[in-house]
Amino acid sequence: MPGTSVLQQTKFFSLPVDPPQSPELSLRLKEQECLSILKRCKNMEEFRQAHAQIVKWGFFWNSFCASNLLAACALSDGGSMDYACSIFQQIDEPGTFEFNTMIRAHVKDMTFEEALVFYYEMLEKGVEPDNFTYPALFKACAWLQAQEEGKQIHGHAFKLGLESDLYVQNSLINMYSKCGEIEHSCAIFEQMDEKSVASWSAIIAAHASFGKWDECLMMFGNMSSEGCWRPEESTLVTVLSACTYLGALDLGKCAHGSLLRNISELNVIVQTSLIDMYVKCGCLQKGLSLFRKMGKRNQMSYTVMISGLAMHGHGEEALRIYSEMLKDSLDPDDVVYVCVLSACSHAGLVDEGFRCFDRMKSEHGITPTVQHYGCMVELMGKAGMINEALEFVKSMPIKPNDVVWRSLLSACRVHCNLEIGEIAAKHLFQSRLQNAGDYVILSNMYARAQRWQEVAKIRVEMAREGLHQVPGFSLVEVGRRIHKFVSQDTSHPQCVSVYEMIHQMEWQLKFEGYSPDSSQVLLDVDEEEKRQRLKGHSQKLAIAFALIHTSQGSPIRLARNLRMCNDCHTYTKLISLIYEREITVRDRNRFHHFKDGTCSCRDYW
DNA sequence: ATAGGGTTAG
Numbered sequence: 021m022p023g024t025s026v027l028q029q030t031k032f033f034s035l036p037v038d039p040p041q042s043p044e045l046s047l048r049l050k051e052q053e054c055l056s057i058l059k060r061c062k063n064m065e066e067f068r069q070a071h072a073q074i075v076k077w078g079f080f081w082n083s084f085c086a087s088n089l090l091a092a093c094a095l096s097d098g099g100s101m102d103y104a105c106s107i108f109q110q111i112d113e114p115g116t117f118e119f120n121t122m123i124r125a126h127v128k129d130m131t132f133e134e135a136l137v138f139y140y141e142m143l144e145k146g147v148e149p150d151n152f153t154y155p156a157l158f159k160a161c162a163w164l165q166a167q168e169e170g171k172q173i174h175g176h177a178f179k180l181g182l183e184s185d186l187y188v189q190n191s192l193i194n195m196y197s198k199c200g201e202i203e204h205s206c207a208i209f210e211q212m213d214e215k216s217v218a219s220w221s222a223i224i225a226a227h228a229s230f231g232k233w234d235e236c237l238m239m240f241g242n243m244s245s246e247g248c249w250r251p252e253e254s255t256l257v258t259v260l261s262a263c264t265y266l267g268a269l270d271l272g273k274c275a276h277g278s279l280l281r282n283i284s285e286l287n288v289i290v291q292t293s294l295i296d297m298y299v300k301c302g303c304l305q306k307g308l309s310l311f312r313k314m315g316k317r318n319q320m321s322y323t324v325m326i327s328g329l330a331m332h333g334h335g336e337e338a339l340r341i342y343s344e345m346l347k348d349s350l351d352p353d354d355v356v357y358v359c360v361l362s363a364c365s366h367a368g369l370v371d372e373g374f375r376c377f378d379r380m381k382s383e384h385g386i387t388p389t390v391q392h393y394g395c396m397v398e399l400m401g402k403a404g405m406i407n408e409a410l411e412f413v414k415s416m417p418i419k420p421n422d423v424v425w426r427s428l429l430s431a432c433r434v435h436c437n438l439e440i441g442e443i444a445a446k447h448l449f450q451s452r453l454q455n456a457g458d459y460v461i462l463s464n465m466y467a468r469a470q471r472w473q474e475v476a477k478i479r480v481e482m483a484r485e486g487l488h489q490v491p492g493f494s495l496v497e498v499g500r501r502i503h504k505f506v507s508q509d510t511s512h513p514q515c516v517s518v519y520e521m522i523h524q525m526e527w528q529l530k531f532e533g534y535s536p537d538s539s540q541v542l543l544d545v546d547e548e549e550k551r552q553r554l555k556g557h558s559q560k561l562a563i564a565f566a567l568i569h570t571s572q573g574s575p576i577r578l579a580r581n582l583r584m585c586n587d588c589h590t591y592t593k594l595i596s597l598i599y600e601r602e603i604t605v606r607d608r609n610r611f612h613h614f615k616d617g618t619c620s621c622r623d624y625w
Numbered sequence: 626a627t628a629g630g631g632t633t634a635g
Contacts, residue, residue: 048626055627088627095628117627124628155630190630218631225632254632261634292634323635355635 050077054085058092064100067093071107086111087118094125101129116142116150124156132160136169143176151182155191162191162198170195190218197226220248221255228258234502236262237271251282253290260293267579267606269301270500288314292321299328302577302604302611311341319350327359331610333620335367342376354386361395365402366610368624373399394424401431402624410440422451426458433461434624441465449481456487457582464539494562494580498569505565508556514565521564522555525595532594537587559588563595563603575602583608583625593617 054074061067071080071089079085086107094104108114108122119142126135139157142149154177161170174183174192182188189212196204209215209223220243227236240259243249256275263272276294279286286294291314299307311317311325322345329338342360345352352360357380364373377396380386393416400409409428413420425447432441445462448455463478493506505512512518526534538550559580566576584592584607596603597617605612613620 051626084627091627120628152629159630185629187630192630194631216630220631221633222631228633252632257633264634287633289633294634296634318634320634327635353635359635 050079051084054079055088058088061092061096061098063098064103067099067103080110083111083115087121090118091121094121095128101125101131114145114147116147116153119147120150120152120156123153123160127156127160130163132164135160139173149176149180149182151185151188154182154185154188158188158191158195162195165199167199167201170199184213186212186214186216186219190216190222193219193222193226197222197229202226202230202232215246215248217248217250217252217255221252221258224255225258228262231265233262233265237266237268237502251278253279253283253287257290257293260290260297264293264297264300265579266497266502267301267495267577268497268500268502269298269303269577270497272297272301274500288316288318288321292318292324295321296324296328299324300331300606301579302606302613304328304332304334304611317348317350319345319353319356322348322350322352323356323359326356326363330359330363330366331606332613333366333610335363335369335372338363338367339369339372339376352380352384354389354392357384357386358391358395361392361399365395365399368403370399370403370405390418390421390424393418393420394427397424398427398431401427402434404431404435406431406435406437406440410443420447422448422453422455425451426455429458429461433465436465436468438465438469454485454487456482456489459487460489467539490582492558492580492582494558494578496562496566496576496578498566503562503565505558505561507558508553509558509561512561512565514568517568518561518564521568522560525560525564525567525598526555528598529591529594532598534591534594537590539586554587557585557588559584559605560591563592567595567599567601573600575604577604577606579606581608584612589619589623589625593619 057070057073061070067089074080074085074089080089090104090107090111093099093107094101104122104125108118111118119138122138123135126132126138135156139149139153142153154173157173158170161167161173177183177188189208192208193205196202196208205223205226209219212219220239224236224239224243227233227239237259240255240262256279259275260272263269263275279290279294283290291310295307295310298304298310307325307328311321314321322341325341326338326345329335329341338360342352342356345356357376360376361373364370364376373396377388377392380392381388393412397409397413400406400412406428409431413424413428416424425444429441429444429448432438432444441462445458448458459478459482463475463482466472466474466478491506493504496503496505503512505518509515536551536554538547538554541550541553559578562578563576566578570576584605589612592603592605592612592614594617595601596614603614605614607625610621610625612625
């Protein structure tokens with residue numbers, strides 16, 4: 021058929037042949053035809069042809085067709101923003117729909133400032149925004165973290181009476197949390213009459229991004245009790261990460277069960293967060309078996325497994341997974357290497373550590389960051405290579421940070437190297453990030469060397485700097501609830517029975533030859549007071565609580581914010597023996613599995 | 626008539 025366009029030749033783009041009865045109906049049908057043509061456009065070539073066709077039909081100046089051309093081109097993946105802009109320019113009097121389209125398209129393109137420009141242009145031209153306008157704008161403000169602007173636009177939406185719209189509210193929750201104002205998010209959430217899954221997801225994610233893990237799990241519980249129980253993978257991933265941080269294994273298992281019941285095939289992200297949850301809640305084997313069963317793994321899955329094995333002290337196995345990763349032709353990145361190096365340091369694999377460090381640079385072209393150097397210092401320090409570690413720090417091409425100096429200082433404490441310990445401490449004391457723990461370590465080292473004058477000097481200095489030790493806490497899960505105990509706790513509702521239990525435990529411990537080790541209590545108090553302080557360490561309180569409230573023989577799992585003191589370590593070993601319990605403690609650094617009076621770290625941590 | 630919200634892992 022010569023003279024007809026490609027479009028007309030294809031059945032795909034043909035117009036209805038039969039003339040309809042009334043002119044109005046005919047117009048409608050043609051408009052519908054335009055719509056369906058636009059819906060099928062996959063790339064710019066097709067959009068151009070469709071555009072030409074619409075013009076040819078004389079429909080371009082019919083605002084419905086032109087607007088839909090604009091929308092389809094601006095919002096579909098095959099379209100182009102520039103082309104959409106040129107269409108927008110050709111529309112005589114753009115109305116709400118056209119402006120909304122431009123705003124949404126810019127948000128989709130992540131050109132958020134542009135989206136806002138269109139909004140202000142809209143206001144200037146006297147075009148009234150509607151409930152479709154604001155969610156896109158709030159998303160733009162969320163990305164830009166434009167708190168003030170977001171608030172102002174929120175004010176406009178409120179004046180127009182659009183604040184009761186569910187979609188507007190959901191996007192507001194997100195915007196305020198991304199701008200750091202979670203209180204506003206909560207206020208909006210609480211005032212909502214109707215809440216959708218998206219509302220719950222938004223508020224749960226908001227709490228997670230602020231590290232409010234308790235609240236995160238509480239909201240999740242409320243979600244189902246308020247009847248909103250359509251499990252979504254993304255929401256459950258957030259919930260799983262809360263479980264991971266809190267060591268809430270039972271709750272994590274519930275989430276796992278709900279995933280298995282409701283989702284036919286778990287995606288990589290969910291599987292990875294499940295592995296991370298199990299491993300960081302102490303169930304290394306469960307994590308490993310899930311990892312083995314995974315169909316497709318990505319870089320993150322490997323990272324989670326390697327870091328988990330490292331935390332549990334299984335260095336060789338971690339290195340095996342690392343070589344599996346290479347065989348899987350995945351390129352390890354800097355984070356993978358942090359995990360690999362820390363696996364080596366936890367397991368005392370010095371040579372392998374150095375080999376990996378070289379390989380990282382030469383084979384994978386990764387420039388070591390301060391974290392990698394920190395791992396190497398930790399590796400050497402743990403192995404007692406204190407002088408080498410110091411030389412290494414001195415030769416670093418970047419400025420060592422406090423973490424690096426702190427690893428060196430801890431190594432000096434373990435290996436009783438006061439001379440280098442003083443060097444490390446000097447750097448730490450000069451750092452802007454002052455830490456009471458560093459003073460404590462140095463002072464303990466002086467105490468061990470019986471240099472009491474220096475001990476006193478450090479104490480005075482510490483007081484002068486106004487430093488306080490970060491309060492230690494331990495988390496323990498009993499009856500699907502997380503109980504938090506802080507050091508010297510008097511606030512937990514069951515404190516009385518816990519302290520009674522502590523008293524009883526000490527009796528039995530004494531029979532096993534336990535004597536308190538108060539060397540790490542840095543307080544200007546007498547020996548008896550020090551012993552009292554030791555008794556109140558959060559780990560002991562949490563263990564006592566778990567002994568009372570769990571059945572005989574069941575394992576006890578704790579997560580804590582700081583590293584363990586020597587006394588708690590010895591104490592817990594004996595408790596595992598006396599009460600015949602397996603006790604797993606997640607430290608700041610790694611796991612300790614106490615069983616039959618011994619610990620998996622073999623007393624070196 | 627056309628359109629919209631939230632969201633994951635180290």
